[in-house]
Amino acid sequence: MRQNSQQPQFEPDLAGSEPPAAGSEGEPPGDKRPSSADSAEPAGGERTATATMDEPIQLPQSFVVKYLGKREAEKLWGIKYTRGPVDEMVATAKAMRPGQTLPLLQLNVSDQGVNITEMKQNLNKNFEAGNYPIDVISYGVQDIVFTRVFAMILVRENTPSPFECHAFVCDRRESARKLTFALATAFQEFSKRVKREEEPRKFAIDLRSPDEIEAELRGQHAQQDSEA
Known part of the structure; x- marks a missing residue:
């Protein structure tokens, strides 16, 4: 098992993530094939080497978040x-009182889904541990504003709110990627396992870089303004 063993080091205000930008909504395309990672410079002017995904990702992969x-x-x-x-x-994380911490977890991604476990150092028990099968995860994306944040949507059947967005902060933007x-x-x-089923499962993963997504969203807003 490959493991991203470096523990996240960041302040409650998510230092190192980009500040919110206008025009950050839009619909990405559906399931896309992997491409190379972005080479954008993170906030604060600190240039770092960005990870590229030229080689296939081998599962399982573990991440401390x-x-x-x-x-x-x-x-x-x-x-x-x-x-x-x-x-x-x-915003809720930024408003935490001094001494409060976010749950420190390990995410293990396999071909079966995402398994969430608690790190030994964790002090905050406000989280849901356990396994989330791949067929209940409908969407995953690296956030375009806070680029060290990974978000995914889970489908909950027989609940008043069937779609849940869960978010995790990684140690670096490359880890979120x-x-x-x-x-x-x-x-x-x-998909390979269920390709013979009559009804394909619906899910999507957006593999564009945050800069690429934001550029498309700005283009959509500009087109809407010109048509108005």
């Missing part, structure tokens, strides 16, 4: 249905 929480999502997939919840969860690619690989492996 901090759990931002969960919020209701309006739809099955699309970054405009994770952006708002992520902003809310980040790698986590996104790991889930994409899990989706691909799952």
Whole structure:
């Protein structure tokens, strides 16, 4: 098993993530094949080497993350249905009192799904541990504003709010990118197993870089303004 063993080091205000930008809503395309990671410069002017995904991701992959929480999502997939919840969860994290911490967890991504366990150092028990099968995960994306945040939408049957957005803070933006690619690989492996079923399962993973997504969203807003 490959493991991203470095523990997240960040302040409650998510230092190192980009500040919110205008025009950050939009619908990404559906299931996309992996491409190379972005080479954008993170906030603060600090240039770092970005990870590329030229080589196939081998599952399982493990990531040490901090759990931002969960919020209701309006739809099955699309970054405009994770952006708002992520902003809310980040705001809640920023408002934590001194001494409070986010849950410190380990995410293990395999071809069966995502398994969440508690790190020994964790002090916050406000999280849901356990296994989330791949067929209940409808969407995953690296956030375009807080680029160290990975968000995914879970489908909950027989509940008043069937779609939940869960968000996790990685130690680096490259780790969030790698986590996104790991889930994409899990989706691909799952698709191979169910390809003979009459009804294909619906899920999506957006593998574009945050900069690429934001550029498309700005283009959509500009087109709407010109048509108005």
